[in-house]
Amino acid sequence: MLNLSASNxxxxxxxxxxxxxxxxxxxxAGRQPVFSDFALGRLVASQFSVAEEMGIASTLAWVVMPDHFHWLIELKRGSLGELMQRTKSLSTKAxxxxxxxxxxxxxxxxxxxxLRREEDLVKLARYIxxxxxxxxxxxxxxDYPLWDAIWV
Known part of the structure; x- marks a missing residue:
């Protein structure tokens, strides 16, 4: 029987x-609330802007929570794996x-x-x-400083 890790x-x-x-x-890692420190959360958010500036993805909405983030994007080039590896690596360094x-x-x-094109993206962005x-x-x-959306 094949045993795959959760990430695989x-x-x-x-x-x-x-x-x-x-x-x-x-x-x-370990769901540690690293981004309860908003300055550290801003370091993650800055990587979303870098991906946009590099033409890899267009950011539609995002939120950085204390122990995770949600990022709504339109992928422009490369793969999701490459985008996330780059974002996670550069934010870790920062x-x-x-x-x-x-x-x-x-x-x-x-x-x-x-997401399907017909999905209501504004509603999803508001949810995020x-x-x-x-x-x-x-x-x-x-009152929460770590979010943005192009529609709000």
Whole structure:
């Protein structure tokens, strides 16, 4: 019997299609609430901008929660694996440089969901950025600093 790790199971059937919209999610190692420090969360968010500037992905919405992030993108070039590897690697370097830590920041693997064009992207973006409200981190969305959406 084949025994696959959770991160390998996440990769089975993954297909990266350019100009397709994806919801990407990944967790910190051990679900540590690293981004309760908003300055460290900003270091992750800056990598979303880098991917956009490099023409790899267009960012539609994102939220950085204390122990994970959700990122709604349109993939422009490369693969989802390459995008996430680059984002996680560069954000780890930035956080480790800022804090002096040398630990791994992220769990291996990530979750992706390809979206159909007819799905209501504005509704999904609102759901993504409302994560801090549902988690009870803030009373109103404007009080949480680690989110953005092109429609809001």
């Amino acid at each position: 199971r996440l990769r089975i059937g993954r297909y990266s299609e350019h100009n397709r919209i994806y919801l990407l999610t990944t967790n910190t 956080v480790n440089l800022s804090t002096g830590r040398q630990a791994s920041l992220w769990q291996s693997g990530f979750h992706d969901r390809a 950025v409302a994560n801090p409200l549902r988690a009870g981190l803030v009373k109103k969305l404007g």
